Amino acid sequence: MTKSPLTLYLAAPRGFCAGVDRAIKIVEMAIEKWGAPVYVRHEIVHNRFVVDGLRAKGAVFVEELDDCPVDRPVIFSAHGVPKSVPNEAARRDMVYVDATCPLVSKVHVEAQRHADSGLQMIMIGHEGHPETIGTMGQLPDGEVLLVETVDDVASVRVRDPDRLAYVTQTTLSVDDTADIVAALRARFPAIIGPHKEDICYATTNRQEAVKAMAPRADAMLVVGAPNSSNSRRLVEVGARAGCPYAQLVQRADDIDWRALEGIGSIGITAGASAPETLVDEVIDAFRARFDVTVELVETATENVEFKVPRVLRQPA
Structure with a gap:
């Protein structure tokens, strides 16, 4: 036929991408260095095939730090984690490796820098996504406000419209994000954006x-x-x-x-x-x-x- x-x-x-490639290498190298099992908090990257392959090599995927024994290494996923997670791991004297993508870490540093200057943050991102949770968790509750759409910009309530900065999730639609940024700038002309685009x-x-x-x-x-x-x-x-x-x-x-x-x-x-x-x-x-x-x-x-x-x- x-x-x-x-x-x-x-x-x-x-x-x-480079961040995903690095995160997978981190898990593989951790297993090689410390032996199995090595614990990973959340999926190291969002792909079942990759996760299953690492599980077969000796990675154990868990949802929270409490699910990890204190005497085995734990790895944090490429999406990033709130500050409370490494702080708790250090308190428990755990060996941990942070596989957060360096471009996500850049956003974390950016948010902290603006907060140190007294600015309230607005984050453009998807509610419930691990990266959004990790970035918002870099600062105390209430210091990062989440907007997902242009409509959200109209209703967001800020502390001082002249003391604002914004960051974005790294995996958003470039075009959608541009529309949301335009709406933010129209409503808050003094808002400060990143030195370099956050979308990776x-x-x-x-x-x-x-x-x-x-x-x-x-x-x-x-x-x-x-x-x-x-x-x-x-x-x-x-x-x-x-x-x-x-x-x-x-x-x-x-x-x-x-x-x-x-x-x-x-x-x-x-x-x-x-x-x-x-x-x-x-x-x-x-x-x-x-x-x-x-x-x-x-x-x-x-x-x-x-x-x-x-x-x-x-x-x-």
Whole structure:
């Protein structure tokens, strides 16, 4: 049976960012240094395939510090944690390694610097996301106010409209965030923003690649987890950029083939916590059903690398 031709547009950059790569290395190096089990507070990154792979090597994933024995190392996830978490680990004399992405840590430092100057913070982010919880937890209750939408800006109640600064979650939609920032500046002209954009380079680059790819594709798949903020934003960006159908899939088994009947082109990308092996799996699934021609849509090159903490580079 002759296979129908299909043009597969492959976004670049896609998949792992430097912060995710570093966090995974931290868990692997901790297991190598201290032996199993090593405890990890929350998913190290938002991807079940990655988490299951680390679990098989000896990582134990828990929700809170209280679930960890005091005599085994604990690692904090790439999304960052409130200050209370490392403080409690130190109080209990635990060995801990912070795998917070350095670009998230930059936002934490920024928030503290503004607070030290007497400014109240507004955070643009998603309520309940681990990164938002971690950033808001850098300061005392009430010092960081959360806004998720432009509408939230109109109703937020601040202590002093002339003494404000804002930070953002690093994995947001660039366009949505720009609209919220514009609303903040319109309502609070004196508000101070970050010296450099808080949305990380990887989030921005992946969204730009999707914007370039989406208008050319009949449909688009984003490989990523449903609890991955940056992956969900890629689906939204693709739809807004003109792609008629955009779907989030964790694995090739999740593809809705009926929704893709009759397509002549498909765009493929992956969120920052999705490994390339899952992208290959999806491409292979299309090759099994179509006569595939792959075209790379490259909008940026990435060569960022973050060092792991010194404690893991020292001998046991």
